[in-house]
Every structure is written in structure tokens, then in C-alpha cells.
Amino acid sequence: MFSVPTALQVYSGISTSKTFPTSTGMSNSIPRALTDPIFSADVAITGGVVGSDYILIDANDGVTVLATGQLTSLNHTITAVPVFSTPHDFLLRIRKGLSPIYKQVELTVHHSFAGVSIPISQMIDE
Amino acid sequence: MPLIIDGVTKIITVPKAYMVLIQSVPNIIYSLDLDSFRRDLRAWESTAVGMLYPSTHTHNTTVTVGGAVLARVIQFVNGWSITFEDGQYRVETGGANSNIGAVVNPNQVSVSTSNSAGLQDLTSLQAASFSNQVAIAPSSIYAGTVFPVGTREFPVNNMSDACKILKSRGLKEFVLLESMAVSAGALSGSILTADNKALVVLTVLAAANVLRSTYSGLTIQGTLDGGSVISGCQVLDISFFNGDIEDCALFGTITLGGGFDAELANCVQDDAAFIPVVNLGGSGQNLIMSNWNGEIKLTNCTNAAQTHQITGTGEVFIEPSFTDGTIEVFGDIKITDLSTSGRVVIVDNTTASLTALAVWAASIRTLTSGGGITLAEIEASAVIAKEATVLSILNAKPTTQAKGVRS
Numbered sequence: 001m002f003s004v005p006t007a008l009q010v011y012s013g014i015s016t017s018k019t020f021p022t023s024t025g026m027s028n029s030i031p032r033a034l035t036d037p038i039f040s041a042d043v044a045i046t047g048g049v050v051g052s053d054y055i056l057i058d059a060n061d062g063v064t065v066l067a068t069g070q071l072t073s074l075n076h077t078i079t080a081v082p083v084f085s086t087p088h089d090f091l092l093r094i095r096k097g098l099s100p101i102y103k104q105v106e107l108t109v110h111h112s113f114a115g116v117s118i119p120i121s122q123m124i125d126e
Numbered sequence: 127m128p129l130i131i132d133g134v135t136k137i138i139t140v141p142k143a144y145m146v147l148i149q150s151v152p153n154i155i156y157s158l159d160l161d162s163f164r165r166d167l168r169a170w171e172s173t174a175v176g177m178l179y180p181s182t183h184t185h186n187t188t189v190t191v192g193g194a195v196l197a198r199v200i201q202f203v204n205g206w207s208i209t210f211e212d213g214q215y216r217v218e219t220g221g222a223n224s225n226i227g228a229v230v231n232p233n234q235v236s237v238s239t240s241n242s243a244g245l246q247d248l249t250s251l252q253a254a255s256f257s258n259q260v261a262i263a264p265s266s267i268y269a270g271t272v273f274p275v276g277t278r279e280f281p282v283n284n285m286s287d288a289c290k291i292l293k294s295r296g297l298k299e300f301v302l303l304e305s306m307a308v309s310a311g312a313l314s315g316s317i318l319t320a321d322n323k324a325l326v327v328l329t330v331l332a333a334a335n336v337l338r339s340t341y342s343g344l345t346i347q348g349t350l351d352g353g354s355v356i357s358g359c360q361v362l363d364i365s366f367f368n369g370d371i372e373d374c375a376l377f378g379t380i381t382l383g384g385g386f387d388a389e390l391a392n393c394v395q396d397d398a399a400f401i402p403v404v405n406l407g408g409s410g411q412n413l414i415m416s417n418w419n420g421e422i423k424l425t426n427c428t429n430a431a432q433t434h435q436i437t438g439t440g441e442v443f444i445e446p447s448f449t450d451g452t453i454e455v456f457g458d459i460k461i462t463d464l465s466t467s468g469r470v471v472i473v474d475n476t477t478a479s480l481t482a483l484a485v486w487a488a489s490i491r492t493l494t495s496g497g498g499i500t501l502a503e504i505e506a507s508a509v510i511a512k513e514a515t516v517l518s519i520l521n522a523k524p525t526t527q528a529k530g531v532r533s
Contacts, residue, residue: 055177068177095181097172101165104181125168125185 037082042115043067044077045094048105049122052096056081059089059108066090083111092118101125131170133179136206137231138167145217146272148280154215160222162272164200180204195250197242200224210235221252221273253295259319260291263303278303285310292316302326302344308334314351320344323360330364338369352384360396368411376402376422385410395420401443406432406451418459427451430469444470 032038045054048071056078058064067078071094081090088111096102103125109118127143140163145156164185170176183206186199200222202208209231210217216236219226223241230237252273261281269287274280276291281303288300289312299317307329314337320326323344330336330348338353347362354369361371362378368386375396382388382404388411395402401421404413409429415422418438423445427434430450436442437456444453444461449468455461456475463470 053172053177057178065178068174093177095168095172095177097168097170097176099165101168103185104171126187 034084037084038086038088039113040080040082041111041113042077042079043081043092043109043111044075044115044117045071045092046075046117046119047122048074048076048094048120049096049102050074051098052094052102052122054078054092054094057091057093058084059091060085060087062091081111088112094120094122096122099126129166129170131167131176131182133175136179136204137209138182138206139209139211140217141211142213142215146268146270146275146280148218148274154213156215156217157272157274158217158219159272160200160219160224160226161198162221164222182206198222200226202226202229207231209233210237256295256297258297259299259301260288260295260297261301261303262288262306264306265304285313289313302328305329307331308336308348310334313339315339317342318344323358327362347378352386361402376420379403379405381405382407382411382413387412387414389413390415390418392417393419395422395440403445406434406448424448424453428468430471444472 043056048054050071050073052071053069054071055068056066058066064084067081069078083090089108090111092105092107092109094105101124102122105120105122107118107120109116127141129144130139130141131137132139140158142156145158147154148157149155164183167182171179171181181204183200183202185201188198189196198221202225207229208226210233212233212235214234216238219237219239224239227237227239255274255277257278259278260276261278262283262285263281264283266281266283268275268280269283271282271287271290271294276282276288276295278301282288282291285306285308292298292300298315299319300313302318302320303326305325305327309331310333312335314335316336317340318328319342320328321343326343327345327347328341330346330350332349335351336354337351339351340355340357341359342357343359345360345362346356347364349365350367350369352366352368354367356369356371356374358372359374361374361376361380363380364378365381366383367380368382368384368388371380371388371390371393373392374390375394376390377396377400380388380390380403388404390404390413393415401423403423403425405425406413406427408426409432412432413424413434413436415434415436415438418436418440420440421443422440423443424434425445425447427448428450430452432451433454434451435454435456436459439458441460441462442453442455444463444465446464446466448465448470450470452471452473453461454473454475457477459476461472461474463472
């Protein structure tokens, strides 16, 4: 399918991996597959307790897991977190269940093309 | 047995084996420590599966108000419920105020809570239950670290769990309710005690780390690690000993080791038919025995630089394996020298020896009074007389009862 995309389609409706730039500045493209992200960008978590576990879940369905792992430094960056649907929101859940235990942090975060930095503060739960 | 947690149905299943059986007759009662319970839930929440689901509960920790410590509060939220393994028994929850009664799925199990507006922190009450001791009895049915396991009423049945309880509670002392062998475990610096040394025998195996540990009120045998303090015990065969043995009855061989001195204070021979032995470990450590009472054998000293001091009442046998070294005796000690080789120095400062010298000197003073002999001359005569006595006694071996050197 070779249609002239709108500006919105260029950024949100069309797979960047399947976009063909033309000399006129417009793109010839095929529709984005449902499994393709709209975009991917880094998420930085600052101020977290090292050793805490995190999970990023798509806030639109509450099911799709975008990333999981463990904070390894005070400024932890999760690279290339994908966005699959609009609005570009995800649920960030951080827990530390082994001693010393910390209270859960749960936030809804709006992702952006430029990436997002999330300052957090955890409270001990002993 | 671990908890069974289903994130889909939001049901937490608590098996009987997860709890502590505190009564079997006439009714079966289990105890559930809510603080341990919620810690296990938090651990699950942090797992890969648990992270997918909402938190099981909220928790507010203890609060100190006017010197009183108010209990923690645990509230189950987000639709989670609790099912106890079905059966005819009762569960007593403790350790926190909670809404567990409101989220229990009904079955045959009876659940009682101890919520109270003025409920004091059970951690403090639990600490009091321990009386600063972790109780161990190998025949006990209780294992694990969840309160009340480790108290005298519910003694723990293995040393591994006992060590964990000791560490988590900040305690230092084990109380042994039965005889047992310690084969492993970091017991360094701990105190092992018992109520009755006639009933409790502690066997310390070589693998156990008991460096600088203290023992009291029990019968002890085995391999120590140095820096030991043994007080009020019956001492059987122990090896690698250095440190202090106080107010003990000896009934075995004490083998010194580690290169540090050993001190035996106020100790006695335990059995008239058995003479205890101190194996001096070749070289490297001195023996100091104060206020000894009874007979004792000294063996295996091979270093002329070692000096051993013995005070008290009784008899010391210097065995043939004692080849080099110095023994200094005080009080009312008789020395029987059975050594056959080497160079053993015996310094006799016993009351009998000193009295004999004093009598000798007084006799000379009497005989020479008015003869113009000075005090220095009298003392010189005493020394000559003493040496003459030494020579005569040495010639009359095997009994050696005077200061001298035999080679």
C-alpha cells in the first residue's frame, strides 16, 4: 500500500522500520504491524534503592509487560522501552521484598519520544 | 512448607506446615506470626510473577508512644483473601494488628486475632519470652525460626536454626536442654549453657567454629578452637584448649593448643579413681593452675622455655613424656617426678619447703648466737644447707621434693 501518510501517521501509525523516505520529504510506507512499537525510548529511574525490582506495564491494557529488571544503580536507565498504544502511558511498579524491605512505589508515567526520567523516593518498610 | 499464592484468584493459601504447632491436645492450635507472614508475602511480591499483581497488603510499622511501643498494623488489600489449609484446628495470629479475620475464606479452621487498640509491640514481648537465651533440644519437634520456636517452651531441634534465631534476635546465649553434639555452625563468641551438668553433655566436633566461646553448667568434651572459657562444668576429654577453666571438675585429658596460655582456677579432681591429665601440647603454651585440689598428671612438654605454675593442694605427676620445661609449685603440692629424659626444672616454693628452710636458718642462728656470726653469714649458711639438702634429696630419687635441676 503506497498512500500519502499524514503527519500523525508518520510518527504514530507507521512503523519506522518500514518507512521509505522520498525526495519530496514524504514517506512511502506500509501499515505498522500490531506487534511493532510506535516508538521506543529510554526510561531513566533516579533515586531508587539498588536491588529493587521494577516492572513497566502498558497502562492501556494493564497486562502487557514492557520491561522488568532490578535497579543496579542510583541512576538506572532502561533502554528502548517500547510504546504500543496511545496514550503513551505505562505503569511503573518498584518493590524491594528482601530485607531491608521497602514500601512499593507505583506510578503512571507518560512516555515520550525523547525518553523520560522518573525521580522516585522509596520508604523503608521494616 | 511455603505459602501458595495465586495472583489470578488473589487467594493466599497457608498450609499447616507453614505455621508453628503450639498445642496438640486436647485441641490443635497453630500459631501464625503475622510479621513473618507479611515478610514472606513481600518477598513473593518481588518475584517475577508477583510483580505482575497488585500488592497483597499495606503495612505500618511499630510506633513508640510515650515509651510504649505500639504494634505494627497489617491490612490485606486489593481483594486478596486468605485460606488456611482445611482441618479441625485453630490458628492464633500474633505479632501485629490486622484485618485477617475479615479476609479469611471460611472453612473448618477457626482463626483468632489479637487486635487491640493498645496492643504493645510483640517483638518486645517475644524478646522477653526468650530470656536472652535460645533453647535447643534435639528431641524437640520444633524446627525453623518463627516465634515461639527457640523459647524454653518450644525449643528448637537443630543448631542451624538456633544460630539463625540467635542472630536475628541479637542474642548471645544458647541453653541446652539435652545432650547434643555440635558438628557445624558459626558459634564463635557465643555462650553455651545448661541447667544441669549431670544431664547435659556437649560434644564439640572439630568442624564446629567455637572460637572464644563460653561454656557453663554442662559436661563438655571435644575439640575447641581456643580462647575458651569453661565455668562450672565437668570437663571430659577436650583438645586444642587455651583460655580459662574455672570452678570445674576434671575427668579426662585436657590437651592444650593454639600457642596461648591455659589457666585452670579453682578446679578439682572429679573422681578419686581417675587422675585427670593435662597434655601440655609439646610447646607453645604455659599452664597456670591456681587453687588446684587433687591429683593431676602433666604430659608432653618438650620446650625448656615453657614454665608452668601450680598452686593448691594435692599431687602433681610429671609423666615420662614431659622432657623439658620448668614447673613451679606453691602451696601444699607434692611433686612426683616420673620423667626419664631431658631437662626438667622443678622450683619448689611449697609451704613445706619454705618452712624447712626457715627452720634450718633458725637452727643455725640458735647454734651460732653469741659467736660473732653476722646475719649475712647465717643466710649464706642457709643457702649452703639448702643446696646440701637438694643434693641429698636428688640422690634419693625418685621422689624429688626440692628446688633443683636434674639432667
